[in-house]
Structure formats: C-alpha cells, structure tokens
Amino acid sequence: GENVEQHPSTLSVQEGDSAVIKCTYSDSASNYFPWYKQELGKGPQLIIDIRSNVGEKKDQRIAVTLNKTAKHFSLHITETQPEDSAVYFCAASSAAGKSTFGDGTTLTVKP
C-alpha cells in the first residue's frame, strides 16, 4: 500500500520567515496530494491541494510543488504569521475517498 513520509516533525520559525514541509510517497498510482492544517481541538482543514498533472499551485502565501518523478511534494508558507502555528499534514491519494497521511509537522511561528 501507499506510504507517506513527512519531514520535519517539528518546525520553528520567526514571524515573517518562510516555512517548508516536505513529503515523499511510494505509490506511483497516487494522483492527488492535499495538505491539511489542524488546530487544537479541531479536525484537519484542507488548505491547498495539487493533482498529478500540475507541478505547482499557489494560493496567496501558500504554495505546493510536486515532483512526480522523484515522488515528492512540498508545502511552502511565506511571510509566516503566529496564526499559522498548527499541525500540518500531507496526504497522498489514488482512490477517491481514501488518503494516506504523513505523520504531521508541528509548526510554531514565534512573534
């Protein structure tokens, strides 16, 4: 089955700096790669996603890149703010409704 590895497990940055989280996947059939943000006491919230026919996608301060050949994808957050502090999860999916998640990255943005 699919295996997703996520790095780093914790990340601390200064407000205004950029943050990068990287994931690798194993199943070449995976074609959908979402990123989720989970705040304390809440369910994961979809923040951006990318499909395998696209190499990069951007939404304001957030961007995701995908390298299908190397089977890795990354989340980039620019101009970080304290409210970006949360746990971020990457996921890979080859079947509708079923995603394999990375172990999560705890991002702390220091004011």
Add this chain to the structure above:
Amino acid sequence: KAGVTQTPRYLIKTRGQQVTLSCSPISGHRSVSWYQQTPGQGLQFLFEYFSETQRNKGNFPGRFSGRQFSNSRSEMNVSTLELGDSALYLCASSPIDRGEQYFGPGTRLTVT
C-alpha cells in the same frame, strides 16, 4: 453551506462495550470516509462509503464497521472496545470522485 457534523463530540466507554458514532456530511457530498487519529499512529484510514456501499477499507479488525444511509449520513460502530481504541475519530466527506475531503471536528472516544 454547513460543514461536516459529528456526534457525539466526546464519549467515555468501558472496555468490552460497543459504541456508535455518527457523521452528517456536507449537503450534496455522497462520499464519507472515517479515520482514526492517535498520537502514536497518526491518521489511519478506516473505511469509505459511497452511495451506501463500502468502497475502500483500511487495515482495521472486523470490530470496526460502518454503514451509510440513503441521505449519505454515516455511522461507524466499534464492538468489544479495547483500551487501544481510545482516539479521535474523524469523518470526512467528499464531492463525488473529486478527491478533496472536508473533515468534521471528530469524536473523542476514551475507553477505560
């Protein structure tokens, strides 16, 4: 549009009991997936239902089961609860075959 709702939000059960959790998807979404989240194992896929049929299943024992009703609402059941079943159970709904999943707030199950 209302989000995914899950009931109850918190539950305490005793080992050996059974429990039923409920999920109401976003209106118009026909796919409902269930995940178990624990500190040690992360987010683990349980199963996915589409149009009342189980379409995908994760690697969980048969004590974990689910179903989906004609209005797309879903329930999951865990029988003969074990201490290790203590977790946050998350439900997610998806528009038909489009991939993106929208999660509810979860049900926090504690087994004592």
